[in-house]
Amino acid sequence: MAKYYENSTVFHYNMEQIFQGFWQRYPNPYSSHVLSEDTLERQVTREGKLYSKRLITKTNKLPKWGERFFKAKSVCIVEESLIDLKSKTLTTYTRNIGFNKIMNVIEKVVYRSDGPKTIAYRSAWIDSQVFGFASAIKAFGCERFKKNCQKSALGFNYILGMLFPIQNQYANIVQHDVAQKFKEAAKQMSEHVKEQIYEASHYNMNQN
Amino acid sequence: MNSIGENCNDLKSRYDACFNAWFSEKFLKGHTDDSVCKPLFLSYQKCVQEALTLHKIDVIDLKTNHINGTEFDKPTKSNEDNSSKKEAES
Numbered sequence: 001m002a003k004y005y006e007n008s009t010v011f012h013y014n015m016e017q018i019f020q021g022f023w024q025r026y027p028n029p030y031s032s033h034v035l036s037e038d039t040l041e042r043q044v045t046r047e048g049k050l051y052s053k054r055l056i057t058k059t060n061k062l063p064k065w066g067e068r069f070f071k072a073k074s075v076c077i078v079e080e081s082l083i084d085l086k087s088k089t090l091t092t093y094t095r096n097i098g099f100n101k102i103m104n105v106i107e108k109v110v111y112r113s114d115g116p117k118t119i120a121y122r123s124a125w126i127d128s129q130v131f132g133f134a135s136a137i138k139a140f141g142c143e144r145f146k147k148n149c150q151k152s153a154l155g156f157n158y159i160l161g162m163l164f165p166i167q168n169q170y171a172n173i174v175q176h177d178v179a180q181k182f183k184e185a186a187k188q189m190s191e192h193v194k195e196q197i198y199e200a201s202h203y204n205m206n207q208n
Numbered sequence: 209m210n211s212i213g214e215n216c217n218d219l220k221s222r223y224d225a226c227f228n229a230w231f232s233e234k235f236l237k238g239h240t241d242d243s244v245c246k247p248l249f250l251s252y253q254k255c256v257q258e259a260l261t262l263h264k265i266d267v268i269d270l271k272t273n274h275i276n277g278t279e280f281d282k283p284t285k286s287n288e289d290n291s292s293k294k295e296a297e298s
Contacts, residue, residue, distance in 0.1 A: 020219070020231065020236070023227070027209050036210045036212040038256050039223070039252075042227070042249065043240070043242070044240045054275070055256075078270060080273065085236070085238070095274070097265070144218075
């Protein structure tokens with residue numbers, strides 16, 4: 001049984017900006033694990049959608065116990081994508097090639113337009129057929145996958161911010177706003193706790 | 209971003225520049241004729257294909273498409289069977 005994982009990410013950029021940024025994601029400060037990226041196929045389908053196939057190579061950092069299964073220092077990933085202007089969607093289907101019996105990761109992401117925002121819905125299947133080690137490999141694969149998801153979202157946001165700076169300022173304001181609110185909430189909370197402690201000590205003193 | 213073949217970097221960056229311009233200025237505006245970058249793509253491909261052979265990358269596996277016109281295949285048992293069949297044939 002493959003391990004299944006899903007999540008979603010909100011990007012504060014419209015679909016057209018996502019379309020443009022998608023091809024320029026690498027390199028970014030979060031993509032030091034990405035070694036190369038090549039387009040192998042590209043065509044406009046009869047329905048006017050853009051199909052692309054890219055080969056991406058990444059480093060293959062492993063825990064000590066994993067080194068006996070994977071000898072390779074890097075892994076190859078094939079990313080197929082389809083851009084549909086009519087439905088304003090970008091669908092990607094990514095898989096690793098080679099070592100599929102050891103660890104097989106298949107990821108599908110659908111980027112969907114949501115007014116001024118775009119939401120990426122991600123699902124992944126992680127599988128291994130190594131006798132006795134499959135569940136450990138799958139658990140490791142899933143954790144590494146989750147970490148790479150965060151890096152990928154951070155990296156994509158970074159590139160989008162470079163390409164569309166006005167939006168980025170807005171995103172910073174939003175983030176700043178959230179941080180400010182969080183600070184205020186924390187301050188209120190600590191004051192509330194202080195009061196409680198004061199009341200409690202007062203209460204204890206009265207008891208004594 | 210670098211190409212898998214070090215000697216393809218120049219060809220790749222020229223093609224990428226052409227594609228990005230075509231994508232924003234033509235495709236996103238509804239023009240689907242993609243012939244403008246074809247010559248650059250072909251010379252870039254020639255270089256990449258040689259690099260793939262050099263890096264011993266499984267070209268058969270690369271050729272498998274998981275896209276079927278409009279939808280992607282979901283990883284099911286039957287797909288796994290198909291891929292193992294293909295491996296056996298090759």
